[in-house]
Amino acid sequence: MEPAMENNKGQNNWDEDTSKRYLNYGRYFVPAREQQMRIMVDLLKGLPQPFAILKLCCGEGLLVELILGDIRGATVIGLDGSQVMLEKAHIRLRRFTGRYQLVKFDLADQSWRKLEQPVQAVVSSLAVHHLEGDGKQALFRDVYAMLSPGGAFIIADMVEPATVSGRNVAADAWDEVVRQRSLEQDASTAAMDFFQQEGWNTYRYLDRMTSTIPAICLTS
Ligand SMILES: C[S@@+](CC[C@H](N)C(=O)[O-])C[C@H]1O[C@@H](n2cnc3c(N)ncnc32)[C@H](O)[C@@H]1O
Structure with missing residues (x-):
């Protein structure tokens, strides 16, 4: 079936409907999601x-x-642009009250990039790809300035292959992972069917989008 491209806003045009779809389907759509999070926490544990x-x-x-469950004493400021996401996060994190703050923000905006105190780590999963190239460069520069000495910026995200064939390989691999995750979790391809119908595999349709933002998950 031809994907509904009018629904595919591109990864830099996230809205609350996209949040709702991601809340329902992220567990199928994100390759190696569990390992990705585990690796990020393990890397954080190596910091003072x-x-x-x-x-x-x-x-x-x-x-x-x-992070809060695994790293005693860690505190987290969580930022997101979606009210729907932040409300879900508040419910999920209630038992850690006092160790986290959740704040609405725009990733591309500069206003959140001046912290009163430096942080030991900035962590980002599936977020940086929402910025174009110059936005990414500015973010990396600004995050560097937010970190205390020895701090780390840990990113799990998507990169654009250098060639069309690389992009096709990545698109095929992403389809296959979603198919497997659909079957493993539900013994059905319904989630995979939705993935295709929605045109979520941005690599497949990058040429047809106005944005140049790449969108494949490199999580393993
Ligand atoms: C693909 S989800 C990733 C969520 C989570 N980090 C994860 O790995 O499951 C993208 C997240 O980025 C947020 N987002 C997208 N564009 C944004 C922007 N320009 N400013 C702030 N948040 C944004 C969305 O609300 C959503 O929660």
Whole structure:
């Protein structure tokens, strides 16, 4: 079936409907999601502790929950642009009250990039790809200035292959992972069918989008 491209707003044009779809389907659509989060927490554990962490585009708070549960004394500021996501995150994180803050923000905006105190880590999963190239460069520069000495910026995200064939390989691999995750979780391809119908595999349709933002998950 031809994907509904009018619904595919591109990864830089996220709205609350996209949040709702992601809340329902993220568990199928994100390759190796569990390993990705585990690796990020393990990397954080290597930093001097206790420490403050800034989480960009925290979504429903899955990674923040894992961090707070696993790293004694860590505090997290979670930022996201979606009210729907922030409300979900508040419910998820309630038992950690006092160790986290959730704040609405625009990733591309400069206003959140001046912290009163430096943080030991900035963490980002599936967020940086929402910026174009110059926006990414500015973000990396600004995050560097937010970090205390020895701090880390840990990113799990998508990159654009250098060639069309690389992009096709990535698109095929993403389809296959979603198919497997659909079957594993539901013994059905319904989630995979939705993935295709929605045109979520941005690599497949990058040429037809106005944005140049790449969108494949490199999580393993
Ligand atoms: C693909 S989800 C990733 C969520 C979470 N980090 C994860 O790994 O599951 C993208 C998240 O980025 C947020 N987002 C997208 N564009 C944004 C922007 N320009 N400013 C702030 N948040 C944004 C969305 O609300 C959503 O929670």
